[in-house]
Amino acid sequence: MVAVARRTDAERGARIDIRNVSHTFALETGPLPVLNQIDLRVEPGEFVALLGPSGCGKSTLLRLLAGLESASAGELLQDGRVVTSPDPSRILMFQDPTLFPWRTVWDNVALGLQVRRQLAAQRSRVDDALKRVGLTDFARAYPHQLSGGMAQRVALARALVNDPEVLMLDEPLGRLDSLTRIAMQSELVDLWRKTGFTALLVTHDVEEALFMADRVIVLSGRPARIEAELINDAPYPRQRGSARLAELRHQALDLLGLDAHW
Numbered sequence: 001m002v003a004v005a006r007r008t009d010a011e012r013g014a015r016i017d018i019r020n021v022s023h024t025f026a027l028e029t030g031p032l033p034v035l036n037q038i039d040l041r042v043e044p045g046e047f048v049a050l051l052g053p054s055g056c057g058k059s060t061l062l063r064l065l066a067g068l069e070s071a072s073a074g075e076l077l078q079d080g081r082v083v084t085s086p087d088p089s090r091i092l093m094f095q096d097p098t099l100f101p102w103r104t105v106w107d108n109v110a111l112g113l114q115v116r117r118q119l120a121a122q123r124s125r126v127d128d129a130l131k132r133v134g135l136t137d138f139a140r141a142y143p144h145q146l147s148g149g150m151a152q153r154v155a156l157a158r159a160l161v162n163d164p165e166v167l168m169l170d171e172p173l174g175r176l177d178s179l180t181r182i183a184m185q186s187e188l189v190d191l192w193r194k195t196g197f198t199a200l201l202v203t204h205d206v207e208e209a210l211f212m213a214d215r216v217i218v219l220s221g222r223p224a225r226i227e228a229e230l231i232n233d234a235p236y237p238r239q240r241g242s243a244r245l246a247e248l249r250h251q252a253l254d255l256l257g258l259d260a261h262w
Contacts, residue, residue: 013198014079014165016042021074033223034060047199049209052219058202062168066092091164095171097155099143106139109157129157149180169201206252210245211238218255228255
């Protein structure tokens with residue numbers, strides 16, 4: 001099913017095709033299947049959430065798409081090209097910001113450009129990324145001087161400095177307090193709408209998936225398979241208490257077997 005497009009700027013994101021992907025971990029105790037014949041297309045500039053129970057294989061799917069591992073079966077493509085290795089056009093943002101404590105905020109954000117020997121010519125991109133996440137005044141601060149939300153903003157700036165076509169978010173807000181998490185959800189959506197990258201969010205938080213994404217893919221327990229997809233046609237900016245989001249929430253909870261608790 002094709003998602004509803006609502007881009008305000010020219011799309012710069014990539015198309016993602018996940019074709020019949022299965023994956024199994026080889027453990028000492030025997031094979032452990034984690035993904036079961038996943039078929040999914042994500043359109044350029046779309047925001048898709050992968051929703052499912054903890055441990056079902058959502059994060060594994062992002063790692064495969066990032067090129068950090070190879071699928072046991074099937075293929076993953078970016079704009080028609082098979083994903084075989086990591087690439088700066090696809091950035092994976094984790095739950096832990098993983099900042100280097102001995103580097104300033106500016107230097108943490110600049111790391112990718114520095115490794116690729118592009119920093120000297122593109123220093124302004126670091127400043128621009130910090131401006132986008134509201135941390136210009138903290139450029140010379142160190143990670144221990146930041147709150148949890150600010151540290152995650154640094155990680156986001158580090159991703160944005162690469163001008164990614166695809167931004168993969170592996171529960172990046174899971175360790176934040178509830179108020180900071182709500183604020184960061186809105187900030188991420190605003191950045192996505194302004195920038196036009198393709199976004200894939202892994203979460204087991206129904207409210208978060210529905211607040212942020214165009215489309216929500218509901219996965220089963222391990223080995224994960226696609227149970228259903230929900231097209232989220234609620235307009236941006238979204239109101240968390242809207243009737244449409246409430247309706248979609250009940251649908252998602254029902255698919256997850258949790259509707260009776262609401």
